[in-house]
Amino acid sequence: MRTTYIFDTSTLIYDPCAWKQFPHSDVIIPIAVLNELDKVKKQSGEAGRNARVCIRLLDELSEQLDITTGVLTDNDTLVKIDATYRDVTGPEYAGFGEPTYGDTHILACAYDIHKAHPDYDIFFVSNDINLRVKAKSRGIDSISHENDKYSVTDLYTGFISIEDEGAGLDLQKEGSIDPMKYGFFHLSPNECILFTNAAGDGMALGRKVARDKIQLIKKIFPWSISSRNKEQSFAIDLIMDRNIDLVTLIGKAGTGKSLVVLAAALELVINRKAYEKFIIYRPIQPVGNDIGYLPGTMEEKLAPWFHAIMDNFEVLFGNKSGDWRRDLEMFQKKGRIEMEAITYIRGRSIPNAIILIDECQNLSKEDVKTILTRAGEGTKIILTGDIEQIDNSLLDATNNGLTHVIEKFKDSELAGHITFTQGERSKLASQAAEIL
Numbered sequence: 001m002r003t004t005y006i007f008d009t010s011t012l013i014y015d016p017c018a019w020k021q022f023p024h025s026d027v028i029i030p031i032a033v034l035n036e037l038d039k040v041k042k043q044s045g046e047a048g049r050n051a052r053v054c055i056r057l058l059d060e061l062s063e064q065l066d067i068t069t070g071v072l073t074d075n076d077t078l079v080k081i082d083a084t085y086r087d088v089t090g091p092e093y094a095g096f097g098e099p100t101y102g103d104t105h106i107l108a109c110a111y112d113i114h115k116a117h118p119d120y121d122i123f124f125v126s127n128d129i130n131l132r133v134k135a136k137s138r139g140i141d142s143i144s145h146e147n148d149k150y151s152v153t154d155l156y157t158g159f160i161s162i163e164d165e166g167a168g169l170d171l172q173k174e175g176s177i178d179p180m181k182y183g184f185f186h187l188s189p190n191e192c193i194l195f196t197n198a199a200g201d202g203m204a205l206g207r208k209v210a211r212d213k214i215q216l217i218k219k220i221f222p223w224s225i226s227s228r229n230k231e232q233s234f235a236i237d238l239i240m241d242r243n244i245d246l247v248t249l250i251g252k253a254g255t256g257k258s259l260v261v262l263a264a265a266l267e268l269v270i271n272r273k274a275y276e277k278f279i280i281y282r283p284i285q286p287v288g289n290d291i292g293y294l295p296g297t298m299e300e301k302l303a304p305w306f307h308a309i310m311d312n313f314e315v316l317f318g319n320k321s322g323d324w325r326r327d328l329e330m331f332q333k334k335g336r337i338e339m340e341a342i343t344y345i346r347g348r349s350i351p352n353a354i355i356l357i358d359e360c361q362n363l364s365k366e367d368v369k370t371i372l373t374r375a376g377e378g379t380k381i382i383l384t385g386d387i388e389q390i391d392n393s394l395l396d397a398t399n400n401g402l403t404h405v406i407e408k409f410k411d412s413e414l415a416g417h418i419t420f421t422q423g424e425r426s427k428l429a430s431q432a433a434e435i436l
Helices: 009-014 031-040 045-062 102-116 129-137 165-174 230-240 257-271 298-318 324-333 365-372 401-409 427-435
Strands: 003-007 025-030 078-082 122-125 141-143 159-163 192-196 202-210 213-216 246-251 277-282 337-341 353-357 380-385 415-420
Touching: 003 102, 009 031, 009 045, 025 031, 025 102, 031 045, 031 078, 031 102, 045 078, 102 122, 102 129, 129 141, 159 230, 165 192, 165 202, 165 213, 192 230, 202 230, 230 246, 230 257, 230 415, 246 257, 246 401, 257 277, 257 298, 257 353, 257 380, 277 298, 298 324, 324 337, 353 365, 365 380, 365 401, 380 401, 401 415
Parallel strands: 003 025, 003 122, 025 078, 122 141, 159 192, 246 380, 246 415, 277 337, 277 353, 353 380
Antiparallel strands: 192 202, 202 213
């Protein structure tokens, strides 16, 4: 017999796709929960974002089948909306709470389902302690939901690990292999591969550069820096390839996204002169309360928003000379490096340049479309960000511009993507990004 779980609003505010944590069971969501989510979605912060994510995911399910009768998901969970009208002023619901309260209607739904199926395994799932106590007082088993919060686990990562020692050795020896020969039929354009042996040891890094070709990724040192992990090696390979016009990189803080991009871009613009200039844009989106008006010139106003970029420039130019600010200012005066607010990109047409859009998770789909349509002939655009740290209250992990571009361009030969997972800043930074 399948177990039935009845969700309240707090469960879905905590985890917008909580039903994924209850495989091989039936999940019922009272219609009153949707009413409450509709109110919460207008809020700023995490609660509002999670409400919007949940509504969007339920809408996607409802497009498959009638969600009031139930939609079966990939993990054998039947998700159903209970849209039954209940007059909670009736005597059978006495003591449930005020008739205008959403909790009253949610509890009434759970009570009716429990009463109609006394032999079923039914659990009321709520992170609201008081509501759980109320449910238990009516004989309904109640639990909290404390699993990990929602993350976009289905998002394209841009690389795959394949256990095939023979293919790895051949790739190392020949420099390229035909994926069809080894049965690799489902690789996306520019998807990166780590070939391993049976023991899990890495044999070779490769990238699918054509329908019939996986090319060996060789170790290179842009601007004299060395990659520290496979994701950084993949990203450098994508950026250094002039045949790729769009590169997207996501990952938590401290994984080295910005440093890798800046090093590769400086190598291409300054050392190899493959592009005329390197332009860095950042959205002006504060974390927490804004400090308000800033006096000074445009450069002085933008300076606080580019501190993270300047930290990386200090490392990169500091390795070349003793006065990193002088060198950076020299390239800025020559027009080889520009740093601008994203606000001023509209109307520009930028040929033969590398454009970095940092913190791109704070941009909408429309913003990113505007950016990509600014690219002139020979321009490469790099989008970076962390979709788990969105400061724009109108966006969430599934509807921001960065996520949208990754999914839309994953089958394009003009684009490449890598998800960074390994922290390189410090042990503290890596653990904080993971557990907080």
